[in-house]
Amino acid sequence: MTTLTMAKALNAGLRRALEADPKVLLCGQDIGKLGGVFRITEGLQKDFGEHRVIDSPLAESGIVGTAVGMAMRGYRPVVEIQFDGFVFPAYDQIVSQVAKLRFRTQGRQSMPVVIRIPFGGGIGAVEHHSESPEAYFSHTPGLKVVTCSTPSDAYWMMQQSIASDDPIIFLEPKRRYHDKGEVDVDATPLPLHQATVAREGTDVTLLAYGPMVRTCLDAAAAAEEEGRSLEVVDLRTLSPIDTATVVRSVQKTGRAVVVHEAQQNLGLGAELSARITEHCFYSLEAPVLRVAGYDMPYPPSRVEDEYLPDLDRVLDAVDRSLAH
Amino acid sequence: MSTTTADETDLVQLLTPEGVRVEHPEYEFTGSDEEIAGHLRDMVLGRRLDTEATALQRQGELGLWASLLGQEAAQVGSARALGPNDVVFPTYREHAVALCMGVDPIDLLGLFRGVDMGGWDAEATRFRLYTLVIGAQTLHACGYAMALERDGLVGNGTKAEDAAVVAYFGDGATSQGDVNEAFVFASSYNAPVVFFCQNNQWAISEPMSRQSRIPLYQRSLGFGFPGVRVDGNDVLAVRAVTERALERARNGGGPSLIEAFTYRMGAHTTSDDPSKYRLADELETWRLRDPIERVRALLRTSGSVGESFFRDLETEADDLAADLRRRCVQLQGPGLRSLFGNVYGEQTEYLAAQQQAYAEYADSFEMEAGSR
Numbered sequence: 001m002t003t004l005t006m007a008k009a010l011n012a013g014l015r016r017a018l019e020a021d022p023k024v025l026l027c028g029q030d031i032g033k034l035g036g037v038f039r040i041t042e043g044l045q046k047d048f049g050e051h052r053v054i055d056s057p058l059a060e061s062g063i064v065g066t067a068v069g070m071a072m073r074g075y076r077p078v079v080e081i082q083f084d085g086f087v088f089p090a091y092d093q094i095v096s097q098v099a100k101l102r103f104r105t106q107g108r109q110s111m112p113v114v115i116r117i118p119f120g121g122g123i124g125a126v127e128h129h130s131e132s133p134e135a136y137f138s139h140t141p142g143l144k145v146v147t148c149s150t151p152s153d154a155y156w157m158m159q160q161s162i163a164s165d166d167p168i169i170f171l172e173p174k175r176r177y178h179d180k181g182e183v184d185v186d187a188t189p190l191p192l193h194q195a196t197v198a199r200e201g202t203d204v205t206l207l208a209y210g211p212m213v214r215t216c217l218d219a220a221a222a223a224e225e226e227g228r229s230l231e232v233v234d235l236r237t238l239s240p241i242d243t244a245t246v247v248r249s250v251q252k253t254g255r256a257v258v259v260h261e262a263q264q265n266l267g268l269g270a271e272l273s274a275r276i277t278e279h280c281f282y283s284l285e286a287p288v289l290r291v292a293g294y295d296m297p298y299p300p301s302r303v304e305d306e307y308l309p310d311l312d313r314v315l316d317a318v319d320r321s322l323a324h
Numbered sequence: 325m326s327t328t329t330a331d332e333t334d335l336v337q338l339l340t341p342e343g344v345r346v347e348h349p350e351y352e353f354t355g356s357d358e359e360i361a362g363h364l365r366d367m368v369l370g371r372r373l374d375t376e377a378t379a380l381q382r383q384g385e386l387g388l389w390a391s392l393l394g395q396e397a398a399q400v401g402s403a404r405a406l407g408p409n410d411v412v413f414p415t416y417r418e419h420a421v422a423l424c425m426g427v428d429p430i431d432l433l434g435l436f437r438g439v440d441m442g443g444w445d446a447e448a449t450r451f452r453l454y455t456l457v458i459g460a461q462t463l464h465a466c467g468y469a470m471a472l473e474r475d476g477l478v479g480n481g482t483k484a485e486d487a488a489v490v491a492y493f494g495d496g497a498t499s500q501g502d503v504n505e506a507f508v509f510a511s512s513y514n515a516p517v518v519f520f521c522q523n524n525q526w527a528i529s530e531p532m533s534r535q536s537r538i539p540l541y542q543r544s545l546g547f548g549f550p551g552v553r554v555d556g557n558d559v560l561a562v563r564a565v566t567e568r569a570l571e572r573a574r575n576g577g578g579p580s581l582i583e584a585f586t587y588r589m590g591a592h593t594t595s596d597d598p599s600k601y602r603l604a605d606e607l608e609t610w611r612l613r614d615p616i617e618r619v620r621a622l623l624r625t626s627g628s629v630g631e632s633f634f635r636d637l638e639t640e641a642d643d644l645a646a647d648l649r650r651r652c653v654q655l656q657g658p659g660l661r662s663l664f665g666n667v668y669g670e671q672t673e674y675l676a677a678q679q680q681a682y683a684e685y686a687d688s689f690e691m692e693a694g695s696r
Contacts, residue, residue, distance in 0.1 A: 025474075051474055056509070057505070057508050057509055057512055059501075059505040059508060059509070061463065061501060061502055061505055062463055062466075062502070062505035062506065062508065062509050064463075065460065065462075065463025065464060065466070065467065065502060065505070065506070066463050066464075066466050066467030066470060066506075066509055067467060068463065068464045068467055069463065069464040069465060069466060069467020069468035069469070069470070069471065070467045070468070070470060070471045071467075072452070072464065072467075072468055072471075073467075073468050073471035073472065073475070074471075075471055075474070077467075089501070092457060092460065092502075093460065093463065093502075096457050096460065097457070097460055097464070101453075102666060102667065102668070102669065103441070103663070103666045103667055104441040104442060104453060105441075105442070105446065105453060106440065106443070106666055107665065107666040108445070108446070108447070109446070110669055141667050141675075142667055142668065144668070144672075164669075164670070165669035165670065166668050166669045166670060193672070239672075240672035240673065240674050240675075241674070243673075243674065
């Protein structure tokens with residue numbers, strides 16, 4: 001067991017994948033000598049060479065499009081998109097090519113591409129550097145979307161994503177990059193597409209993923225002092241959603257609050273709410289509530305604290321749920 | 325600059341529209357007369373396939389067809405330049421390339437009939453799937469070429485091993501970001517890829533002048549690799565130029581751009597109406613530069629094949645068309661049921677549940693029908 005930051009855990013996961021399979025390649029802007037703007041790939045080019053850890057030209061569509069060609073030749077490219085707001089130039093290659101190639105070839109062509117995207121706000125960044133694009137990708141058949149909330153998950157889920165024969169959008173909660181946690185490199189990890197109960201409780205279920213798991217755990221700790229028992233489910237996988245774990249929790253508590261940074265309209269909360277209604281209708285004591293980003297473009301960083309869901313907004317929603 | 329005449333000083337031509345072989349200071353066609361006859365066969369079969377597919381669309385058997393009419397030499401000349409390991413990334417119009425690479429033409433029709441999205445084995449034929457998003461495949465080609473290099477299959481000096489990639493695209497595609505990004509990546513990594521642009525003068529209704537103020541082959545210079553403009557209706561010149569570019573790529577010399585100067589004699593697709601945007605005169609001018617007639621003229625003049633060759637070829641082409649028609653009308657869609665399994669390598673429980681629900685729903689109709 002070692003203590004690592006999430007950034008170091010991701011680095012260790014990438015390193016282990018590079019060691020395990022010579023077909024694994026890393027491509028992205030500034031990922032070589034610099035080690036990426038967040039240093040997630042630090043030292044990897046030095047140890048695995050420029051042929052496997054590839055500094056790419058500054059062109060997101062090119063990065064993903066060439067990864068498609070490499071995957072067609074049996075490689076397993078792991079590409080880094082530098083920031084969430086810069087993934088959109090690659091959107092066509094992701095949605096029309098990466099996601100559909102297996103389907104278009106009657107299942108013959110695998111696309112084992114991992115697209116790493118640092119996502120979410122809370123770091124005081126300038127515009128286009130704090131976005132949460134998960135719903136666009138979760139909506140797309142052929143893609144799978146995951147996100148980690150702990151260093152341990154970062155380490156294991158990265159390796160599992162690279163081993164997956166399906167394309168994975170791997171969302172890294174950039175504001176949690178420097179959070180520390182225990183990583184047991186000899187453990188047997190949870191399956192990639194499974195949610196987990198991060199904290200058990202009985203009164204209300206908080207459903208969160210990525211950066212909001214920590215926020216919800218803090219909220220649950222604060223609520224405990226007021227005698228309320230909140231359960232926190234860490235979704236981990238956004239597409240597919242692990243419906244069974246969600247349903248089990250909500251059937252127990254009878255109440256659910258979904259928390260995400262992404263804008264509310266047609267976000268993951270909408271899908272979760274629909275599934276909870278379908279599966280937990282007779283267990284529900286209150287409507288499913290959502291605490292999310294407001295339906296505006298991500299605001300200037302001086303006001304992001306007001307925009308982002310935080311402990312108080314989560315507890316306010318818990319109060320409203322319990323008031324039913 | 326006119327969009328439909330090339331400056332003759334920068335156009336590589338080895339066979340005039342009249343069927344006369346001419347010399348070029350840099351390029352030479354070294355193939356035999358038999359090979360020339362073979363190229364004629366490829367072009368005639370390609371055109372016959374195209375004519376039949378257009379007719380099938382008109383009769384409601386295909387939803388759409390993108391005609392290659394006029395581009396036979398560009399396609400056959402480049403395809404016949406390929407080595408045994410070279411891989412092709414086509415647009416959606418490379419039907420004659422497909423024929424040369426051994427793709428069963430019925431598999432081309434599946435996409436246009438709406439029964440699949442390309443039924444051929446892209447791995448075995450080395451002919452990747454058609455790509456309808458303009459220019460997207462040029463990046464795939466570039467990535468594939470980068471992978472060839474990582475596999476140690478470039479610059480070994482052995483024909484049995486070395487490989488390169490051809491990325492096909494059109495004049496309209498040169499405006500796409502992906503094509504320009506592919507140029508940047510290929511140049512930066514010295515990737516073994518030949519960018520083969522069929523400049524057929526029209527991107528649906530928009531003339532070449534809307535896409536570029538300079539000749540397309542000159543674009544490559546800005547990216548740091550050579551470009552050449554070839555008479556795209558001259559199968560001998562196209563083959564010679566493409567062979568040179570492929571050899572350079574296989575040997576580790578890096579990418580190059582070929583602009584095959586040709587003309588789309590038909591509509592963009594069967595849904596298009598060129599009479600709304602271009603003059604019949606232009607078509608007539610290009611009819612005189614027909615890629616097939618000039619090879620027929622050459623072969624007749626040289627006497628290297630007898631008249632029976634031409635007759636047999638017509639029969640072969642008609643047989644191909646008849647066989648294609650017979651099989652096309654029998655092509656059925658796969659049924660929705662079979663598609664659920666093609667979305668993921670490891671199917672999600674959610675989709676599996678939808679698959680099961682759909683099967684039960686569909687079966688309920690069959691049971692109802694059966695009980696009546």
